[in-house]
Amino acid sequence: MRSKIVAGNWKMNKNLEETEDLLVELAAKLPDTKAEVMVAPTFVNLAAAVRNLEASRIEVIAQNMHFAESGAYTGEISADMLLNIGVDTCIIGHSERRAYFGETDEILAKKVRTALEKGIRVMFCFGEELEDRKSGNHFNVVENQLKNALFSLDKTDWSKIILAYEPVWAIGTGETASPEQAQEMHAFIRKVISDVYDSSVASNVSILYGGSVKPGNAEEIFSKPDVDGGLIGGASLVSDDFVAIIKAI
Numbered sequence: 001m002r003s004k005i006v007a008g009n010w011k012m013n014k015n016l017e018e019t020e021d022l023l024v025e026l027a028a029k030l031p032d033t034k035a036e037v038m039v040a041p042t043f044v045n046l047a048a049a050v051r052n053l054e055a056s057r058i059e060v061i062a063q064n065m066h067f068a069e070s071g072a073y074t075g076e077i078s079a080d081m082l083l084n085i086g087v088d089t090c091i092i093g094h095s096e097r098r099a100y101f102g103e104t105d106e107i108l109a110k111k112v113r114t115a116l117e118k119g120i121r122v123m124f125c126f127g128e129e130l131e132d133r134k135s136g137n138h139f140n141v142v143e144n145q146l147k148n149a150l151f152s153l154d155k156t157d158w159s160k161i162i163l164a165y166e167p168v169w170a171i172g173t174g175e176t177a178s179p180e181q182a183q184e185m186h187a188f189i190r191k192v193i194s195d196v197y198d199s200s201v202a203s204n205v206s207i208l209y210g211g212s213v214k215p216g217n218a219e220e221i222f223s224k225p226d227v228d229g230g231l232i233g234g235a236s237l238v239s240d241d242f243v244a245i246i247k248a249i
């Protein structure tokens with residue numbers, strides 16, 4: 001049975017003091033929900049966030065990790081470093097990593113493999129660009145992203161995978177995929193997974209939607225049968241907005 005999940009990706013926002021303030025607010029305002037609630041602060045504040053949320057059910061997750069175990073990779077963070085501070089879920093493949101840091105499907109496949117070998121749960125992000133959507137190529141693009149990074153995994157690995165479909169044209173733009181567009185793509189993703197693996201893998205994986213989710217549109221998006229929650233950027237930086245989105249699940 002798949003989980004409902006609402007995750008906040010704070011990206012490169014919030015210094016230490018701001019991080020702690022927001023966590024205190026979120027912990028205090030967290031509504032009663034069966035959904036998993038996650039936040040992904042920047043690397044330098046992860047350890048403090050874990051300590052801050054010790055008594056809370058909000059999970060601290062990472063925004064990225066390297067595929068190598070350790071070594072001469074200046075500026076990078078390993079899976080073991082995350083585990084060592086109590087972080088065992090990591091976002092991999094966010095479109096900003098793909099676009100600004102050259103992360104290819106091949107690199108992402110290696111990251112996913114390392115994460116799973118280390119026991120880190122992967123929140124794998126993917127989604128088409130605006131030109132792909134306009135040309136009607138969005139289903140092919142999404143299928144290839146999944147195939148290149150995930151379809152060599154064993155069936156059993158999928159219990160450690162969360163998917164986050166994020167159409168690039170809807171990220172930080174205020175333009176959201178309609179609930180119908182989100183549902184159509186999520187249903188397609190489940191069908192592709194079912195064809196490659198089987199229907200139990202497809203029905204047990206949580207598929208989140210990300211891209212300009214706000215308090216005003218979350219409920220309608222989350223009401224769709226194949227949408228299991230959201231990966232929230234901008235609106236997760238404001239406690240009342242993030243709490244309202246959690247309430248919508």
Ligand SMILES: O=C[C@H](O)COP(=O)(O)O
Pocket residue numbers: 009094166170171172173174210211212213231232233234235
């Ligand atoms: O990781 C989150 C996504 O990039 C969505 O960001 P956004 O809610 O600011 O559009």
